[in-house]
Amino acid sequence: MSVSRDLLDILVCPKCRGELDYHEAEKQLICLACQLVYPVEKDVPIMLIDQSHTLDEQYSG
Amino acid sequence: MSQDNGFVSRVTRSKAEAKASYDKLSRWYDLLPDHSERKHREAGLEKLGVRPGENVLEIGFGTGHALLALTRAVGESGRVYGIDISEGMRDRAKSRLEEAGLSQRVDLTCGDANELPYDADFFDAVFISFTLELFDTPEIPVVLGECRRVLRNGGRLGVVAMTKGEPPGVMERLYEWAHRRWPKYADCRPIYASRSVEEAGFQLREVARLSMWCMPLEIVLGEKV
Numbered sequence: 001m002s003v004s005r006d007l008l009d010i011l012v013c014p015k016c017r018g019e020l021d022y023h024e025a026e027k028q029l030i031c032l033a034c035q036l037v038y039p040v041e042k043d044v045p046i047m048l049i050d051q052s053h054t055l056d057e058q059y060s061g
Numbered sequence: 062m063s064q065d066n067g068f069v070s071r072v073t074r075s076k077a078e079a080k081a082s083y084d085k086l087s088r089w090y091d092l093l094p095d096h097s098e099r100k101h102r103e104a105g106l107e108k109l110g111v112r113p114g115e116n117v118l119e120i121g122f123g124t125g126h127a128l129l130a131l132t133r134a135v136g137e138s139g140r141v142y143g144i145d146i147s148e149g150m151r152d153r154a155k156s157r158l159e160e161a162g163l164s165q166r167v168d169l170t171c172g173d174a175n176e177l178p179y180d181a182d183f184f185d186a187v188f189i190s191f192t193l194e195l196f197d198t199p200e201i202p203v204v205l206g207e208c209r210r211v212l213r214n215g216g217r218l219g220v221v222a223m224t225k226g227e228p229p230g231v232m233e234r235l236y237e238w239a240h241r242r243w244p245k246y247a248d249c250r251p252i253y254a255s256r257s258v259e260e261a262g263f264q265l266r267e268v269a270r271l272s273m274w275c276m277p278l279e280i281v282l283g284e285k286v
Contacts, residue, residue, distance in 0.1 A: 006140055007168035010183050014176035044151055047144075047172035050077075 003029075003040055013038075014047050030055070069225070069252050070237055072197040073244040076173065079195065080146050082245060087149030090124050097273060099126070101221050102190045105280045106130050108267055109219035114138040115185035118211065120174045120204075121145055121192025125154030131188065132163045141167045142184070144174060175200055177207040184212050190221040193257075194249040201252060205261035212285040218263055222254040224270070224279040232275040254279040 002024050003011075011020055013031035020029040020038070027040040029047075036052040038045060046052075074082070083090075106127060111117050113136035122128050122143035131141045145151060151169055158164040172178050174189075174196070187208045196204050208218050226233050229251075239247040255268045263283030271278045 004168050007142065007170070010142075010180040011170070012178055012180055014172060014178040017181075041148070041171075042151070042155065044148075044155070044169045044171055045178070046148070047170055047178035048146070049173075049176070 003043060003045060007045070011045060011047070015049055069198045069201075070240055070250045072195065072248060072250070074248055076146065078245055079248060080148075082248065083145075083147035084149035087124065087147060087153045090150075090153070098191050098221075101271060101273060101278055101280065102127055103130070104269070104271070105190050105219050105221035106134075106188065108269070108280055108282045109186055109188055109217055111135055111139075111186055111188075116140050116142070116183060117186045117188065118142045118144065118179070118184045120177075120187065120189040120208070121195070122154050122169070123150050123191075125150075125157040127188060127190060128154060128158060128167055129161055129163065132158075132166050135166075137166070142170070142179070143167060144170045144172045144177065146171065146173055174204045174207060177211050179211045181210050182213045184216055186217045186219065187212055188219045190219075191223075191249070193220055193222045193254065194252045198252075201257050202261055205257060205263075209262055209285055214285055216285045217266070218258065218281075218283040218285070220254055220258055220279070220281040220283070222279055222281075223249065223251045223273070224254045224277045225251040226277045230275065230277075233277070236274075236276060251276065255281045258283045 008022055015034050018033045022029055029038040035055045038052045111134040115135050117131050119127055122145045128143050158167050240250040258281050259265050264286045266284050267282040269280040
């Protein structure tokens with residue numbers, strides 16, 4: 001189970017409306033423009049800006 | 062304009078409080094408000110008139126009752142998408158869809174309708190039932206603007222919402238008092254549903270004024286033109 005192709009085709013960053021990169025193994029959707037990482041829990045993307053973290057936080061922690 | 066000069070009470074609880082509250086409520090939600098809301102939600106779905114093959118979004122899917130109905134309506138050639146801020150509601154809705162064998166035809170997202178995480182001009186229809194009145198007053202045009210953004214031209218918006226009476230009745234005044242007194246618990250309140258939909262740039266196709274708990278309620282069908 002993973003995020004469906006149908007959803008990935010229309011999902012955008014809620015902050016900038018830009019494209020997202022889906023990292024299935026890490027269960028993350030990443031907006032490179034905003035440097036934000038959105039988690040995927042139970043196959044459901046959590047597209048809440050205040051529950052995202054930055055790429056800096058991801059790679060410094 | 063109404064006798065209270067168009068005043069709509071503010072929602073003072075935070076998004077985090079709303080999320081926490083609906084996460085907790087998700088376990089009992091079907092036993093409490095849904096019993097009263099069901100017939101109006103079903104009437105709203107009927108007015109939205111979803112057809113086979115359509116792509117439909119439900120905002121505030123709660124425990125997933127309308128998702129089931131929408132999935133059956135769009136058939137195997139269509140697809141249903143749902144967004145809700147509560148992860149507790151997500152779990153309840155997922156269980157309901159899995160029990161019905163429909164989970165593969167529905168895509169759920171946790172998110173805020175103030176900033177819908179979907180492409181523009183995609184959906185054929187958007188349904189929002191007993192949810193618009195949970196947003197703070199300045200957010201209502203933002204949410205409706207987001208609905209308009211994600212709908213294709215000619216797409217339909219179906220709204221079911223508690224609506225302000227003109228003049229407000231006893232129950233409405235009591236409800237507004239409870240909303241001010243316990244903003245975390247009585248977090249919704251009557252709004253001007255059809256007027257807000259029209260002001261957001263939708264063409265009103267149908268407005269039905271009904272009653273729930275002796276308070277006015279509107280079912281609004283708007284079209285993106």
